[in-house]
Amino acid sequence: MNYSAELVELIEEFKEIDDKMERLEMVFELADEVNLLPSDQWTDSTRVHGCQSEAHVKIGLVNSNVNFQAGADSKLVQGLMGILTMAIHGCDANIVLELTPNFASEMGILNSLSPSRSNGFRNMFDKVMNEIRTQLEAQL
Amino acid sequence: MREEFPILQREINGYPLVYFDNAATTQKPNSVINAMNDYYSNSNANVHRAVHTLAGEATEGYESCRSALKARFNANKAIITSGTTEAINLVAHAWGRANLSDGDAIILTEMEHHSDIVPWQMLAQEMNIELRFIPVQKDLTLDMDLFEAAIEGAKLVCVVHISNVLGVCNPVEKIIDIAHRNGARVLLDAAQSAPHQDINFEELGADFMAFSAHKMCGPTGIGALLVTDDAFDEMQPFMGGGDMIETVSIRGSTYQKNEQKFEAGTPRIAEAIGWTEAIKWLNSVDIKTEHKRILNSARWLANQLRNLGMKVYARHGDNDAAVVSFLHPTMNSEDLAHLLDARGFAVRTGHHCAQPLLERLEINGTVRVSLYFYNTHEEVVSFVEYFTEIMERFA
Numbered sequence: 001m002n003y004s005a006e007l008v009e010l011i012e013e014f015k016e017i018d019d020k021m022e023r024l025e026m027v028f029e030l031a032d033e034v035n036l037l038p039s040d041q042w043t044d045s046t047r048v049h050g051c052q053s054e055a056h057v058k059i060g061l062v063n064s065n066v067n068f069q070a071g072a073d074s075k076l077v078q079g080l081m082g083i084l085t086m087a088i089h090g091c092d093a094n095i096v097l098e099l100t101p102n103f104a105s106e107m108g109i110l111n112s113l114s115p116s117r118s119n120g121f122r123n124m125f126d127k128v129m130n131e132i133r134t135q136l137e138a139q140l
Numbered sequence: 141m142r143e144e145f146p147i148l149q150r151e152i153n154g155y156p157l158v159y160f161d162n163a164a165t166t167q168k169p170n171s172v173i174n175a176m177n178d179y180y181s182n183s184n185a186n187v188h189r190a191v192h193t194l195a196g197e198a199t200e201g202y203e204s205c206r207s208a209l210k211a212r213f214n215a216n217k218a219i220i221t222s223g224t225t226e227a228i229n230l231v232a233h234a235w236g237r238a239n240l241s242d243g244d245a246i247i248l249t250e251m252e253h254h255s256d257i258v259p260w261q262m263l264a265q266e267m268n269i270e271l272r273f274i275p276v277q278k279d280l281t282l283d284m285d286l287f288e289a290a291i292e293g294a295k296l297v298c299v300v301h302i303s304n305v306l307g308v309c310n311p312v313e314k315i316i317d318i319a320h321r322n323g324a325r326v327l328l329d330a331a332q333s334a335p336h337q338d339i340n341f342e343e344l345g346a347d348f349m350a351f352s353a354h355k356m357c358g359p360t361g362i363g364a365l366l367v368t369d370d371a372f373d374e375m376q377p378f379m380g381g382g383d384m385i386e387t388v389s390i391r392g393s394t395y396q397k398n399e400q401k402f403e404a405g406t407p408r409i410a411e412a413i414g415w416t417e418a419i420k421w422l423n424s425v426d427i428k429t430e431h432k433r434i435l436n437s438a439r440w441l442a443n444q445l446r447n448l449g450m451k452v453y454a455r456h457g458d459n460d461a462a463v464v465s466f467l468h469p470t471m472n473s474e475d476l477a478h479l480l481d482a483r484g485f486a487v488r489t490g491h492h493c494a495q496p497l498l499e500r501l502e503i504n505g506t507v508r509v510s511l512y513f514y515n516t517h518e519e520v521v522s523f524v525e526y527f528t529e530i531m532e533r534f535a
Contacts, residue, residue, distance in 0.1 A: 020153045021482035028475075028534060052474060052490075074472035075534075113478065 003103060007087050014107035027109060028075050030082030035089065037069040048127055051120035053077045059131040061139065064093050066132060076113075080121050083109070084128065093132050101125045142514050144169040144421075155484035158519045163304050163332060163463055163510035164488050165354045168414075169421050172358060176414040186406055188383060198409050205412035206399065208419040213334075213349070215341040215366040219399045220407060223363035224331040225255040227350030228298075230365055230402060231327050232259040233378040235348070237267070239325075240295055245270040247290055247297045247324070249282055250500050251310070254493040256298050256329045276500050280308050280455050287315065291322045299326065301333035305492045305506065307438070307463030308455050309333065316345045325371060331355055335512070336461050338427050347371040353411065358418035362411035365402075379404040425513055431462070434511040437520045438462035441509060444524045448531055453506060462515075465492075465506035471535055473507045479530050485523055 003011070017023045037046065037058050046056040053074040060067035068089045070081035087103060088096045101122055104110050110118040142148050145167045150157045159167060179201060185194035187202045202220075209218040221227040240246070246260055250273050264271050272290045275283045282299075291297070297319040302309045312328060319326045325347040333339060334349075335356035341349055348371060352363035367375070377384060377395050381404035386394040395401045435456060442452045442464050450466040468476060473489040480487055490505045491498050498504060509523070 019482075021479065024478055024482055025533065053472065074475050076472070076475045076478060114474075114481075117474070117478070 004086070004091070007103065010083065010086060011103060011107050014109060023109065024076065027079035027083070029079070030086075031075050031078035033082035033085050034071070034078055035067075035069045035085065037071040039071060042071065048120065048124045050123040051077065052116050053120070055081070055120065055124060057081070057124060057128055057131075059128060059135060061093055061132070061135050064136070064139070066091055066093050066096050068128065076117070077120065080104075080109070080124070083107070084125065088128070093136050096132060097129060097136075099129075141425075142516075144171070145514055146170060146173070148514060152484035152486075153482055158485045158515075158523060160509045160511065160515070160519075160523070161486045161488045162512035162515070163307075163355070163461070163492075163508065165360065166335065166357045166512050167514065168357055168359070168418070171417040171421055172414045175417040176359065176410045179410045179413045184410075187409055188400075201413040201416070202407060202409050205416045205419075208416045209364055209366070212419050212423060213339055213341045213366055214343065215349075216369055217367045217372045217399055219365045219367060219402045220412060221350075221363045221365055222361055222408070223352040223354070224253075224329060224350045225363075227348075227363055227365035228256050228327065228329065229259045230378055231348050231350070232263045234375040234402060235325075235371065236260075236263050236296070238376040239374055240267055240269055242268045243270070245272055245290075245294045247272045247274060247287070247294045247299075247319075249274040249299055249310070250276045250496045251282065251303045251306070251308070251494070252298065252300050252496070253304055253329060253331065254495070255331075256300060256327075257496065260298065273496070276497060280306050280453065282310055284311065284314070288318060291318055291324065294319070294322065294324045297324050297326045298329070300329040300331075302330075302336065302461045303494070303497070304332050304463075305465050305494045305497055305508065306453055306455070307332075307461035307465075307510075309457065309459040309461070312346070313344065320345065332461055335422070336427070336431055337459075341366045342368075353415040353418060356418055357421055358415035359408075359411040362408045362415055375402070377401055381405045383407070427513075430513040433517075434462040434513065434515060435460070437515070437517045438464050438509075438511055440517075441520050441524065442466075445527070448528065453501065462511035464509045466509075467503060467506055468535065473505055475534075476507055476530070479534065480523075480526070483526050485526065 037056055042056040046058050048055040053072050055072040055077050058069040066088050068085055072078045147167045183194055183197040185198040187199040206218050248271055260271055274287045277283050299315055301312055316326045327348040328346040330349045330351040334351035347368050349366040354360040384396055384401050384404040386396055439456045442454050445466050446452050450468055453465040477487055477489045488508045
């Protein structure tokens, strides 16, 4: 998948930051990019399993474009959700399915996280992709 | 002291490592690292029966650990295990199965580590044993009135000496006295106290005491169960295999009479040799003075954190450990730990394997700073300075 211009810019910005604290600060700021899934809509079906925090995602398709909502009790996790929002929200679902979690590795953000957090990110990514795939198939 | 610990020279993300996760495990001095390296380089062999030189050196090295343990803690019997968890499981299997029966009761506390809960739950389910849990009160102490009320009919009391979450030191002398007056044996989980106190096992009077090497500057994968002679005589072999037998024939086996009866299989030889050096190191430390010093740093840290709006879970009485568990009112603990790690501060977050205690405190986890003798007050000051910066930038 070709990354959106916004995502390419973000990857470049992350690559330029050497300081771990500044990189984490940037992830924190990206928490604001999330289309918030309010906590009263968190259910077992929205929950990202294998994540140490409470992390929830909800996928909808609008004319085959991805509508991504998410929320977490950790601002860092919500920041990761913000990055995923920039990568997939509003994009064509068929194109989104070509995405791999490599973009997060390219940013170097997974190296800044504990192994459990980076596993959590991958679990979130897999859950989102599976939901998109399921909903696309249901439309056929 | 710090120069003896090579890892303390390390930098994390370009900043000096400030290691505040000592309740989880401590760092190792050169003497421990070198002794283990020397064993594998020069003396590696299996222990006991063989007569060659290397086997003799390995046996001497392994048994020197037992001698060092007995001397340091004034104990007659020291069974070497894989750690505190195995030591507690050994009591459950070797003593519990032989001395408990249907309808008996065991007393535990809500402050116990999972290692001192789960083995008893498993045994209770299997043998129909009642588990009575002593509650933790709002002031973070055990409810001793309820303990006295619960002791009647109990055969065993399992109590943590120092809480790994709160650093609170429990009144174990009183607990042992009450338990013994009521005919119950006492198992002390000393994982957090053995590294921080000079414990005289015989004087203290517990029947069993379990602890790990790695929390007292020794290697991982090794620990011990100290046992009184009386309690030892009540234990039946648990794990069968080499080293624990006297004779084996196809008609049956006879067992060793000493601690080896509970040390089946090739033991942890290199680890025992490393632990011996750690005990020597600890013997050289003026524990009372050092404990007072780091406890004062912990008290200061707790006050600073309170001033910054944190909820602190600690008492910091004179015998309590230099542990500061705290929570930010809104900020996620793991987010905080990530930000701390960015500047080289190693702390622990989560439930600390003590979920019943956290349930009582109505929280899911804490951020825990735990100090050891090689930590300095300057490190604690730098922690507060950086923590203040985090609050200004992120909270």
